[in-house]
Amino acid sequence: xxxxxxxxxxxxxxxxxxxxxxxxxxxxxxxxxxxxxxxxxxxxxxxxxxxxxxxxxxxxxxxxxxxxxxxxxxxxxxxxxxxxxxxxxxxxxxxxxxxxxxxxxxxxxxxxxxxxxxxxxxxxxxxxxxxxxxxxxxxxxxxxxxxxxxxxxxxxxxxxxxxxxxxxxxxxxxxxxxxxxxxxxxxxxxxxxxxxxxxxxxxxxxxxxxxxxxxxxxxxxxxxxxxxxxxxxxxxxxxxxxxxxxxxxxxxxxxxxxxxxxxxxxxxxxxxxxxxxxxxxxxxxxxxxxxxxxxxxxxxxxxxxxxxxxxxxxxxxxxxxxxxxxxxxxxxxxxxxxxxxxxxxxxxxxxxxxxxxxxxxxxxxxxxxxxxxxxxxxxxxxxxxxxxxxxxxxxxxxxxxxxxxxxxxxxxxxxxxxxxxxxxxxxxxxxxxxxxxxxxxxxxxxxxxxxxxxxxxxxxxxxxxxxxxxxxxxx
Amino acid sequence: xxxxxxxxxxxxxxxxxxxxxxxxxxxxxxxxxxxxxxxxxxxxxxxxxxxxxxxxxxxxxxxxxxxxxxxxxxxxxxxxxxxxxxxxxxxxxxxxxxxxxxxxxxxxxxxxxxxxxxxxxxxxxxxxxxxxxxxxxxxxxxxxxxxxxxxxxxxxxxxxxxxxxxxxxxxxxxxxxxxxxxxxxxxxxxxxxxxxxxxxxxxxxxxxxxxxxxxxxxxxxxxxxxxxxxxxxxxxxxxxxxxxxxxxxxxxxxxxxxxxxxxxxxxxxxxxxxxxxxxxxxxxxxxxxxxxxxxxxxxxxxxxxxxxxxxxxxxxxxxxxxxxxxxxxxxxxxxxxxxxxxxxxxxxxxxxxxxxxxxxxxxxxxxxxxxxxxxxxxxxxxxxxxxxxxxxxxxxxxxxxxxxxxxxxxxxxxxxxxxxxxx
Numbered sequence: 001x002x003x004x005x006x007x008x009x010x011x012x013x014x015x016x017x018x019x020x021x022x023x024x025x026x027x028x029x030x031x032x033x034x035x036x037x038x039x040x041x042x043x044x045x046x047x048x049x050x051x052x053x054x055x056x057x058x059x060x061x062x063x064x065x066x067x068x069x070x071x072x073x074x075x076x077x078x079x080x081x082x083x084x085x086x087x088x089x090x091x092x093x094x095x096x097x098x099x100x101x102x103x104x105x106x107x108x109x110x111x112x113x114x115x116x117x118x119x120x121x122x123x124x125x126x127x128x129x130x131x132x133x134x135x136x137x138x139x140x141x142x143x144x145x146x147x148x149x150x151x152x153x154x155x156x157x158x159x160x161x162x163x164x165x166x167x168x169x170x171x172x173x174x175x176x177x178x179x180x181x182x183x184x185x186x187x188x189x190x191x192x193x194x195x196x197x198x199x200x201x202x203x204x205x206x207x208x209x210x211x212x213x214x215x216x217x218x219x220x221x222x223x224x225x226x227x228x229x230x231x232x233x234x235x236x237x238x239x240x241x242x243x244x245x246x247x248x249x250x251x252x253x254x255x256x257x258x259x260x261x262x263x264x265x266x267x268x269x270x271x272x273x274x275x276x277x278x279x280x281x282x283x284x285x286x287x288x289x290x291x292x293x294x295x296x297x298x299x300x301x302x303x304x305x306x307x308x309x310x311x312x313x314x315x316x317x318x319x320x321x322x323x324x325x326x327x328x329x330x331x332x333x334x335x336x337x338x339x340x341x342x343x344x345x346x347x348x349x350x351x352x353x354x355x356x357x358x359x360x361x362x363x364x365x366x367x368x369x370x371x372x373x374x375x376x377x378x379x380x381x382x383x384x385x386x387x388x389x390x391x392x393x394x395x396x397x398x399x400x401x402x403x404x405x406x407x408x409x410x411x412x413x414x415x416x417x418x419x420x421x422x423x424x425x426x427x428x429x430x431x432x433x434x435x436x437x438x439x440x441x442x443x444x445x446x447x448x449x450x451x452x453x454x455x456x457x458x459x460x461x462x463x464x465x466x467x468x469x470x471x472x473x474x475x
Numbered sequence: 476x477x478x479x480x481x482x483x484x485x486x487x488x489x490x491x492x493x494x495x496x497x498x499x500x501x502x503x504x505x506x507x508x509x510x511x512x513x514x515x516x517x518x519x520x521x522x523x524x525x526x527x528x529x530x531x532x533x534x535x536x537x538x539x540x541x542x543x544x545x546x547x548x549x550x551x552x553x554x555x556x557x558x559x560x561x562x563x564x565x566x567x568x569x570x571x572x573x574x575x576x577x578x579x580x581x582x583x584x585x586x587x588x589x590x591x592x593x594x595x596x597x598x599x600x601x602x603x604x605x606x607x608x609x610x611x612x613x614x615x616x617x618x619x620x621x622x623x624x625x626x627x628x629x630x631x632x633x634x635x636x637x638x639x640x641x642x643x644x645x646x647x648x649x650x651x652x653x654x655x656x657x658x659x660x661x662x663x664x665x666x667x668x669x670x671x672x673x674x675x676x677x678x679x680x681x682x683x684x685x686x687x688x689x690x691x692x693x694x695x696x697x698x699x700x701x702x703x704x705x706x707x708x709x710x711x712x713x714x715x716x717x718x719x720x721x722x723x724x725x726x727x728x729x730x731x732x733x734x735x736x737x738x739x740x741x742x743x744x745x746x747x748x749x750x751x752x753x754x755x756x757x758x759x760x761x762x763x764x765x766x767x768x769x770x771x772x773x774x775x776x777x778x779x780x781x782x783x784x785x786x787x788x789x790x791x792x793x794x795x796x797x798x799x800x801x802x803x804x805x806x807x808x809x810x811x812x813x814x815x816x817x818x819x820x821x822x823x824x825x826x827x828x829x830x831x832x833x834x835x836x837x838x839x840x841x842x843x844x845x846x847x848x849x850x851x852x853x854x855x856x857x858x859x860x861x862x863x864x865x866x867x868x869x870x871x872x873x874x875x876x877x878x879x880x881x882x883x884x885x886x887x888x889x890x891x892x893x894x895x896x897x898x
Contacts, residue, residue, distance in 0.1 A: 118573035282603030318701030
């Protein structure tokens with residue numbers, strides 16, 4: 001028999017304090033019945049003797065001390081899963097909101113998941129082709145990686161994330177592919193952009209959506225990524241699918257976390273965010289990867305690749321959210337306002353962007369033997385061109401040496417032909433590398449220091465070819 | 476019930492003998508006395524061994540923003556440094572990085588023993604999504620295991636990646652205990668805990684009759700928010716460690732790895748290690764190191780000047796310095812962890828590489844003083860050979876002597892051509 005309590009003592013923000021409760025457990029799910037019969041959910045945050053602190057997901061508006069009834073359900077927040085979740089839309093707690101039939105659960109899974117033992121993991125090293133040169137060529141995405149997009153307000157991160165979701169292919173993929181999309185605190189229009197894009201490209205039947213819009217309960221936002229990742233884990237590790245998880249926007253998630261932390265009167269860390277922000281983010285981001293199979297030496301089918309999107313407040317990379325994210329994720333793709341103003345899409349600034357798993361995911365047998373060295377050469381040449389550009393601002397172009405001028409022209413064309421591409425331009429990795437080699441003809445041969453001679457001989461286009469032209473330059 | 480071991484009567488009373496030890500991890504294991512370290516921990520990383528060496532029994536720290544290559548450096552040191560035992564503490568870092576070590580190390584061969592690297596490695600895994608209380612303890616577990624091996628008279632190196640996560644775990648627990656916070660919410664005892672940890676390193680005479688000498692080196696990564704070195708964890712660490720490898724994100728953007736900044740890093744072990752390098756590697760080791768550091772320092776000043784007045788206004792000598800330091804940076808300091816020839820460089824090759832660059836500098840400088848035009852000297856064919864010298868095999872060091880001959884003959888040729896032109 002479930003005991004109902006009506007012993008609410010205090011209400012503060014999203015929190016209610018109950019007295020004289022028997023046997024409440026940490027993180028237990030709570031059902032709250034308002035005087036008018038409305039049901040809300042919450043979870044236990046603190047247990048102190050018989051006093052229990054409960055956080056309501058949908059907020060405490062309308063809750064009163066006298067007549068509200070509270071029931072403890074004896075379990076944590078769970079998500080009902082079966083293959084039928086594909087193509088469906090859920091709210092942040094995992095309850096269907098698309099007027100479709102009820103999900104008949106194959107299983108109920110705790111949304112908090114469990115940490116993966118590093119020994120049970122397989123190191124991700126299979127290349128995912130996104131068709132975007134700045135990512136494939138220089139900051140390669142690998143199956144099982146978590147690679148966030150650091151963006152700012154007004155930058156086209158949604159377009160980029162949707163393009164990746166649309167174009168991502170795994171060469172020689174054997175298993176089915178699915179997308180789990182979690183919207184946290186974004187506007188209806190942004191969410192609609194994704195839904196429409198999925199519908200137009202016919203991807204919808206492979207997509208599971210978890211939607212918590214900007215005007216939905218803030219606290220529900222804390223459960224949203226966890227529910228989404230639970231669905232992803234089910235699809236990946238129990239159904240053997242390759243799952244791409246897009247979480248947007250993590251900044252809103254962190255703000256929800258801060259709201260609860262402040263309501264609990266915790267000692268704040270940097271900028272009012274709780275001191276455990278790192279640990280909390282890690283419990284989300286670390287839920288990506290590949291697992292070993294039951295037998296020794298076997299790889300379990302399925303993988304989770306995460307692309308969290310976060311907007312950097314004031315484009316500041318040292319803000320706690322991007323900063324802590326960068327320490328957990330395996331690299332970052334940084335969008336740049338200057339490039340965006342120049343009209344370059346995607347405005348990926350390749351210099352501070354990074355994919356930590358790149359070097360193990362590329363090369364012979366995965367992409368092409370020369371990939372790593374070409375990428376390094378392009379990086380250092382582009383960095384050099386930026387230096388020269390600065391110099392030119394101070395001294396004027398006339399003062400530059402011939403080599404410097406070559407680098408400057410290189411940098412310009414690099415942005416226009418390598419980084420820039422159309423929304424529907426899907427380049428193969430060979431095309432990407434060829435564009436790169438064509439660009440390298442613009443700088444003196446002696447400056448190509450990062451590439452082995454044999455590759456230069458084999459791949460560098462002959463001098464008589466027109467410099468900078470490629471089969472798919474997109475300009 | 477006590478069935479752990481065998482009891483033996485000795486002169487000092489009844490002692491227990493067992494096949495294992497139990498030790499409280501927060502207490503350092505006892506030693507007879509600490510000694511001054513005098514051998515380098517050879518890492519095969521050129522910027523480390525030549526410019527900022529760490530001794531066996533020394534302490535070092537690598538702070539840097541994310542993406543500057545802390546973990547790659549830690550992995551490189553774990554792979555290539557000449558310690559007998561490596562204890563790698565993955566403290567609050569990425570799960571996949573631990574998996575990487577677990578998969579890669581059994582396949583890699585230890586250059587000193589010829590056995591798989593995994594056989595000399597102990598991993599302590601506490602990934603970022605694992606419990607915080609275990610994270611706080613993981614660092615102590617690691618160093619206690621290291622002390623156990625040190626007590627056998629071995630050279631042990633501990634890599635702690637990252638001590639910031641350890642400090643944050645302390646902060647989180649301290650917050651939950653409702654202790655009064657110190658700087659940035661960290662507990663007030665943070666600096667003393669950090670000092671206690673690094674002080675467990677050292678070259679020591681171990682307990683026992685045979686006077687074994689063991690060393691325990693500690694290399695701790697620090698991940699300050701936004702790469703800001705005024706972070707309390709960085710500051711508390713710098714107070715106690717002797718080597719500071721400063722990672723700079725500007726270098727990382729240029730894909731200059733290891734991204735150790737040469738002007739801000741330091742090592743306080745040069746004096747201790749001087750004799751070793753002189754006797755074991757080359758008489759002139761200290762000399763060429765000092766000479767290159769001076770050039771790099773000069774380069775920073777010249778670059779300021781170039782920013783203001785342009786490269787054309789520099790004297791030929793100064794422009795030559797810029798050429799040489801560029802070569803030091805690109806051909807010597809830059810080292811690829813993923814290139815099979817380049818990942819590890821022996822001390823003897825390190826010395827010769829730097830020696831060749833400086834030989835070229837001196838030869839050109841002399842030529843410039845004889846008024847040979849600079850442009851004649853900047854396109855010497857040997858420069859291309861120097862830019863590829865990282866690929867010279869370890870057993871082909873003769874090639875460096877050949878390069879020096881080439882330098883001398885080519886510079887002489889250019890000087891002669893120039894004179895012929897004038898006539």
